[in-house]
Amino acid sequence: MLEAADHVRVALVRATAGLPGDGGDLLPGLAIGDTAQVSPRLTAEMKASSLTHLTAVSGANCAIVVGLVLWAASAIGLPRMVRLAVALLALVGFVVLVTPQGSVIRAAVMAAVALTAIALGRAGRGLPLLCIAVIVLLTTDPWLARDYGFALSALATGGLLLLAAPIARSIARLLPNRLALLLAVPIAAQLACQPVILLLNPALPVYGIAANLLAEPAAPLVTVLGLAACATAAVLPGLASAIGWLAWLPASWxxxxxxxxxxxxxxxxxxxxGVIGILLLIAVTVLALVAVLGGSPARLRRLARAALVVGVVGYLASVAGIHVVTVAGRPADWEFGLCDIGQGDATLIRSGGEIALVDTGPDPKPLAVCLSDLGIDHIDLLVLTHYDLDHVGGTDAVVGKVDRALIGPPSDPGDHRLASELRAGGARVDQVSIGVHGVLGALRWDVVWPPDTGVEPGNPASVTITITPGEGCPACLSGILLGDLGEESQDRLLGLMHPGHVDVVKVAHHGSADQSPELYAALHPTLGLIGVGAGNDYGHPTAKLLGILTANGIRPLRTDLDGMVLVAPGAQPHEAVVWKQKPGGDEATLTGPELTARDGPTK
Known part of the structure; x- marks a missing residue:
């Protein structure tokens, strides 16, 4: 059965492979929970809009399967017990097809108990069925309690069973009953699930309810058509492709x-x-339910409403105040920026309203957050130093926003696909080597590595650029961005370019030990930017690298300790204003601006 299920899944992916855009990538996920084709960018967008649950097969999918099978069995006149047995077998087959994840098992057990109750002539009520399913599963496998999919599935179902009806009655005081019910379903599910969702992402999806309200009606259609395509893909691939095109429309929506x-x-x-955030959210949720739903004493509802108003106003004021303080405290003329994106590189250069981005980090989401935080929605120059995931994994966040991209030598088909995606998004893509140059506002950039020949793709061929002030900007800072060059490549670079002083160096390879002390001594920068993840397994930045920086009077700025870093020109040549936002999401813990002068103390 497992082999047959694998064959069916592969057949569905093959039948829908030609479907364009995000709808084609999302279709297998919506139909059978296969998200292998979903890009990191789309995954991040689904999370931000609170729609990820649509690709996690759960109760709605199982209900559709059981309902369709019961309807078909009834249409051909099968006896009642046979209909129930066929529905149960179809449910088992569906679980095998989509793989038995926590959310699927919860829904399947609940449906199986319901079918058994019907067979015994008893009515199955939702809440007892949910309780039986949860107790049976946790007794059988206690580790399911740590499964986010299981927890979210159980909470969403409980929220719908307990909260949807009273919330709908409250909304019906202002809106028609049908519209009230449509609004109540996503509200109930969101209220029940949000405390657990906070563990995955400590933020509130502001538009989550609206997004679910618009997207949910399309989900059953995708599921039904996707299952039809799945059922025919192995034997009638042409028909499956035609059905896939029909399913593509709601998936694209x-x-x-x-x-x-x-x-x-x-x-x-x-x-x-953390725990404080979860407890606060639970308190706010309880206050909201007491304030809105009937059944509570009028005095208690008034107190809950007053507390809720005070809390919401205080929250909005604190968020707005922190944002104002953060933006106001940043140097308006920053030139270099280091995004806090974990273990990876994403370095910004800004001049004259133009933006260059060197590498995109491992994941689109933190890069998108960094760019949005800085008000950047367009990239004039994108440099992908090499194709390791921690340098290109976030590229989806900027596809369609780039004018020109510089790339190094590719080594496999995936590298070529990345270039094709950038071109499809409207970017001019150039594979570059030593000698290519251009301007960014009042700055000049030069590619100083790799050479045309004699270097293997990967870290040794990292595209390395220098930044020098143009004639119209004598106070601008200079810099060099070393990608992931190792000591051997750094020594060769030193021999080729004979560099002089720069103000800022993007430290190579996240501060690994594979460094050339001679290169850093020749560059003698004021600041060393290190993109590194907190608690990373590589030991970056290493003691050797930090020792090299210390020996040359270079001040390290590292994202694991300093968070996002912005560097602006100071009042004097080779002087830099440093602004830091410490990691952890607490924008109140700001340090800076700090003034750093080459060979001088921090003031």
């Missing part, structure tokens, strides 16, 4: 809804992480 809401201003509002 869901993807468009996710993208629209994910890119609205303030799509995710910050919230305290």
């Amino acid at each position: 869901i993807a468009a809804v996710a993208r629209f809401f994910a890119h609205l201003p303030g799509a995710q509002s910050p919230w305290p992480p």
Whole structure:
């Protein structure tokens, strides 16, 4: 059975492979939970708009399968017990097809108990069925309690069973009953699930309910058509492809809804992480339910409403105040920026309103957050130093926003696909080597590595650029960005370019030990920018690298300790103003601006 299920899944992916855009990538996920084709960018957008649950097969999918099988069995006149047995077998087959994940098992057990109750002539009520399913599963496998999919599935179902009806009655005081019910379903699910969602992402999806309201009606259609395509893909691939095109339309709608809401201003509002954040959210949820739902004493409802108003106003004021303080405290003329994107590189250079981005980090989401935080929605020059995931994994966040991209020598088909995606997004893509140059506002950039020949793709061939002030900007800072060059490549670079002093160096390879002390001594920069993840397994930055920086009077600025870093020109030549936002999402813990002069103390 497992082999047959694998064959069916592969057949569905093959039958829908030609479907374009995000809708084609999302279709297998919506139909059978296969998200292998979903890009990191779309995954981040689904999370930001609170639509990820649509690709996690759960109760709705199982209900559709069981309902369709019961309807078909009834249509051909099968006896009642046979109909139930066939539905149960179809449910088992569906679980095998989509793989038995926590959310799927919860829904399947609940459906199986319901079918058994019907067979015994008893009515199955939702809440007892959910309780039986949860107790049976946790007794059988206690580790399911740590499964986010299981927890979210159980909470969403419980929220719908307990909260949807009273919330709908409250909304019906202002809106028609049908519309009230449509609004109540996503509200109930969101309220029940949000405390657990905070563990995955310490932020509130501001537009989550609106996004679900628009996307949910399309989900059953995708599921039914996707299952039809799945059922015919192995034997009638042409028919499966035709059905896939029909399913592509609602799948594309869901993807468009996710993208629209994910890119609205303030799509995710910050919230305290950890246990404190969860307890605060639970308190706010309880206050909201007491304030809105009937059944509570009038005095208690008034107190809850007053507390809720005070809390919401205080929250909005604190978020707005922190944002104002953060933006106001940043140097307006910053030239170099280092995004806090974990273990990876994403370095910004700004001049004259133009933006260059060197590498995109491992994941689109933190890069998108950094760019949005800095008000950047267009990239004039993108440099991908090499193709390791921690340098190109976030590229989806900027596809369609880039004018020109510089890339190094590719080594496999995936590298070529990345270039093709950038071109499809409207970028001019050039594979570069020593000698290519250009301007960015008042700055000049030069490619100083790799050479045309004699270097293997990968770290040794990292595209390395220098930044020098143009004639119109004598106070601008200079810099060099070393990608992931190792000591051997750094020594060869030193022999080729004979560099003099620069103000800023993007330290090579996240501060690994594979460094050339002679190169750093020749560059003698004021600041060393290190893109590195907190608690990384590589030991970056290493003691050797930090020793090299110390020996040459170079001040390290590292994202694991300093968070996002902005560097602006100071009042004197070779003087830099440093602004830091410490990691952890707490924008109140700001340090800076700090003044750093070459060979001088921090003032």
